[in-house]
Amino acid sequence: MSRSTTLLLSSTLCTSLLMGCSAGPAPVSFKSEVKPLVEKYCTECHLPGGAGAEASGFITDSYENLMKGTKFGPVVVAGDPLSSSFYRLIAGKVDPSIRMPHGKEALSEVEIATVENWITQGAGNN
Numbered sequence: 001m002s003r004s005t006t007l008l009l010s011s012t013l014c015t016s017l018l019m020g021c022s023a024g025p026a027p028v029s030f031k032s033e034v035k036p037l038v039e040k041y042c043t044e045c046h047l048p049g050g051a052g053a054e055a056s057g058f059i060t061d062s063y064e065n066l067m068k069g070t071k072f073g074p075v076v077v078a079g080d081p082l083s084s085s086f087y088r089l090i091a092g093k094v095d096p097s098i099r100m101p102h103g104k105e106a107l108s109e110v111e112i113a114t115v116e117n118w119i120t121q122g123a124g125n126n
């Protein structure tokens, strides 16, 4: 095994140990926590043919499409919720009048924090 591979492996191990053991928020699962929120609040308008999908190109039927973002670029910047329009829009930080889900009841504080923590933790497909 080359030296750089060993370094890479040990830094990956440290990251996962830190995420498991630090006092920060518990690791968020995309599949069991974020995906159900997306299905509940976004998919109605962000499937192909839906109003949001037509207007922005943002399709939320899979992790891959979610990460692809809109026709203008990504909406999730892994590690940086404040640069992620996905988070900024649901939290009303872009402009409260264009909050997502568009024209519907906002996500709860806990749900918004789940998305924020998932992005902070790297926005993986875990």
Ligand code: HEC
Pocket (backbone or CB within 6 Å): 038, 041, 042, 043, 044, 045, 046, 051, 052, 053, 055, 056, 058, 070, 072, 075, 085, 086, 089, 090, 098, 100, 101, 102, 103, 104
């Ligand atoms: C009731 C329909 C509807 C729902 C539900 C909805 N959207 Fe949208 N979305 C839209 C429409 C319409 C647009 C395009 C209008 C615009 O860009 O102002 C849009 C645009 C977007 C954009 C692109 C905005 C931009 O400025 O590039 C993002 C990102 C987005 N939605 C995320 C979400 C997320 C995340 C959810 C779920 C929490 C969601 N939307 C739920 C209708 C909806």
